[in-house]
Amino acid sequence: MSSSSAARKLRAQAPLFAALGDETRLSLVARLADGRARSIARLTLKSNMTRQAITKHLHVLEEAGVVRGVRSGRQIVFALEPASLDGAKACLDQISAECDDALSRLKSFVEK
Numbered sequence: 001m002s003s004s005s006a007a008r009k010l011r012a013q014a015p016l017f018a019a020l021g022d023e024t025r026l027s028l029v030a031r032l033a034d035g036r037a038r039s040i041a042r043l044t045l046k047s048n049m050t051r052q053a054i055t056k057h058l059h060v061l062e063e064a065g066v067v068r069g070v071r072s073g074r075q076i077v078f079a080l081e082p083a084s085l086d087g088a089k090a091c092l093d094q095i096s097a098e099c100d101d102a103l104s105r106l107k108s109f110v111e112k
Contacts, residue, residue: 013091019064025057037079
């Protein structure tokens, strides 16, 4: 993979990482990671945040493709979109491989 192609793939994942970079949003993702959809009211339980604040965070996650909101009667339930995290994992794997490669080259250089 060329470095420009790799850079484009990393840039494409930036909104996802930005969405996950907030502690509240990451906590919401963790709560949805069990695969069960939850309403905003359920996600607000045991939180010191208002429903409006939780809703704003969920919309950021939805725009990044991390969660999907579906109307169910009078409420919207949100579910994790696990496939969206596959792209993030691939990016982190790529970065990890590049770091391993750089460390290997440094080790070879130092040992010579």
